[in-house]
Amino acid sequence: MKVLAIGASSSKASINKQFASFAANQVDGAEVITLDLNDYEMAIYSSDRENETGIPAQATKFRSLIEEADGIVISFAEHNGTYSAAFKNIFDWVSRTEGKTWGDKPMFVLATSPGARGGMTVMNQAASTLPYQGAQVAGSFSLPSFYQSFSKEEGIKDADLNTEFETQLQLFKSKLSRQAA
Secondary structure (H helix, E strand, O other): OEEEEEEEOOOOOOHHHHHHHHHHOOOOOOEEEEEOHHHHOOOOOOHHHHHHHOOOHHHHHHHHHHHHOOEEEEEEOOEOOEOOHHHHHHHHHHOOOOOOOOOOEEEEEEEEOOOOOOOHHHHHHHHHHHHHHOEEEEEEEEEOOHHHHEEOOOEEOOHHHHHHHHHHHHHHHHHHHHHHO
């Protein structure tokens, strides 16, 4: 079983990439492929650019990784209440390829930030809109105050937050198991 982990941020030290990778690695026996959005940097999408040069190879490669995965774990950075520009641009290009962008794959939608809301606004936005592009959202979780709430060694340190995370993760695992069967 392959699980794609995406930190929807272009920060080299992305806490969302760390969190997505952590969550994906909680799926027992899964091969986890962690993407770095910096590997998929493209010119800003426009229909004129698409008509002139076609769809970039990076968008096609990103799409093929989605197609090869059994499930997707994505953790969103919140920039001014919405997606990061890096993620939005990749999403815009990939949406121009054939079929539903997320390939009807089970998806665990996450967000985290250093702040007390943990990227909750963008997480809710993603959970409500990504199904229109072929995501089967099977759990969502926002981790507030990342640097106080998480460590690489312990994972989620707060017991209540960890219980909530585990509940949502189980929803994803269940959907992933049914999808892979």
